[in-house]
Amino acid sequence: MLKRRLGRTDLSVTAISFGGLPLQRCTMEEASSVLDAVLQKGINFIDTARAYTDSEEKIGRYLANRRSEFYLATKSMARDKVSMAKDIDLSLATLKMDYIDLYQIHNIKTREDLDAVLAPDGALEALIEAKAQHKIGHIGVTGHSVPLLIEAIQTGHFSTVQVPFNFIEQDPLKELFPLAKKLDLGIIVMKPLGGGQITHTDLALKWILSHDITAAIPGMDSVEQVQENFAALTDYQPLTPVEVALLSKEAKEIGPNFCRRCGYCMPCTVNIDIPQTFIFHLQYTRYGLKEAIPERYANLPAKASECIECGICETRCPYDLPIRERLKQVAADLEK
Numbered sequence: 001m002l003k004r005r006l007g008r009t010d011l012s013v014t015a016i017s018f019g020g021l022p023l024q025r026c027t028m029e030e031a032s033s034v035l036d037a038v039l040q041k042g043i044n045f046i047d048t049a050r051a052y053t054d055s056e057e058k059i060g061r062y063l064a065n066r067r068s069e070f071y072l073a074t075k076s077m078a079r080d081k082v083s084m085a086k087d088i089d090l091s092l093a094t095l096k097m098d099y100i101d102l103y104q105i106h107n108i109k110t111r112e113d114l115d116a117v118l119a120p121d122g123a124l125e126a127l128i129e130a131k132a133q134h135k136i137g138h139i140g141v142t143g144h145s146v147p148l149l150i151e152a153i154q155t156g157h158f159s160t161v162q163v164p165f166n167f168i169e170q171d172p173l174k175e176l177f178p179l180a181k182k183l184d185l186g187i188i189v190m191k192p193l194g195g196g197q198i199t200h201t202d203l204a205l206k207w208i209l210s211h212d213i214t215a216a217i218p219g220m221d222s223v224e225q226v227q228e229n230f231a232a233l234t235d236y237q238p239l240t241p242v243e244v245a246l247l248s249k250e251a252k253e254i255g256p257n258f259c260r261r262c263g264y265c266m267p268c269t270v271n272i273d274i275p276q277t278f279i280f281h282l283q284y285t286r287y288g289l290k291e292a293i294p295e296r297y298a299n300l301p302a303k304a305s306e307c308i309e310c311g312i313c314e315t316r317c318p319y320d321l322p323i324r325e326r327l328k329q330v331a332a333d334l335e336k
């Protein structure tokens with residue numbers, strides 16, 4: 001089992017670990033099977049978030065009595081001290097645990113976010129206090145903006161950094177990862193499969209493992225996915241040039257501006273399921289499912305054409321995707 005040291009935390013975590021976001025799409029029973037498979041395979045690092053609706057609750061319900069088998073990370077979008085302190089206590093209660101190994105500041109998206117977190121009475125103070133009280137073990141930071149994360153880790157307050165990194169998004173390789181290594185931070189890779197867009201799962205994960213990162217945390221919502229991802233970990237070999245060419249071809253087809261299915265844009269004012277709508281569109285346009293998809297799309301409670309263009313979703317999307325424009329394209333293709 002390939003394990004790596006999570007920087008200055010000194011935790012030894014499996015290089016492919018578990019991203020808990022998709023648990024919110026699972027029923028309680030499905031979540032139980034997935035989490036059971038994760039621990040059975042020996043994956044020992046689980047990452048979730050306050051923002052992933054009932055993901056913390058499911059982890060607490062099924063794994064609280066197996067606490068010694070894994071390290072747990074969660075995170076909060078709170079920016080001020082009082083809200084962060086409340087969220088830490090809420091996480092502990094929801095997870096039914098008395099200690100969280102790593103608590104992260106979730107999704108630093110703007111300069112205002114970073115300033116607020118670091119300011120007097122900002123969220124960081126609550127994390128430092130929680131650490132002193134042994135409620136949490138270490139403090140980390142997550143985000144999608146490489147420049148802001150570089151600034152954040154230079155403050156010296158964080159032990160880990162979590163960022164998207166995959167064959168399509170390689171920006172962190174230039175400055176963020178070398179700096180994180182120099183500062184002895186653990187590097188946690190979110191969206192290693194480009195939010196589900198990269199279909200060569202095993203190759204994509206092996207490509208990531210060939211870099212000096214600590215752990216990739218693909219989201220998994222089925223036992224099959226756990227098994228697939230685990231295979232990349234046990235059967236790790238560097239990629240051949242032919243395999244790299246396969247990934248390059250796929251990256252070119254996807255392009256840089258794609259929906260990662262993170263769901264941060266939700267809820268939509270008129271209840272359009274934005275990530276699901278984009279998935280259907282992708283399956284229709286890229287994978288040629290010309291008959292099945294319009295039928296499934298027709299069952300969605302709100303359609304792309306119902307968008308009232310309020311724009312709220314676009315202010316939340318960490319990738320600044322032109323959601324309104326794309327929904328128009330979806331409507332043109334799937335509602336004709």
Ligand code: SF4
Pocket residue numbers: 267268269270271272274306307308309310311312313314323324327
């Ligand atoms: S712009 Fe459209 S899709 Fe976005 S929140 Fe408003 S109604 Fe929903």
Ligand code: SF4
Pocket residue numbers: 258259260261262263264265266274275316317318319321323
């Ligand atoms: S549109 Fe943006 S925020 Fe919404 S799921 Fe896709 S990447 Fe995430």
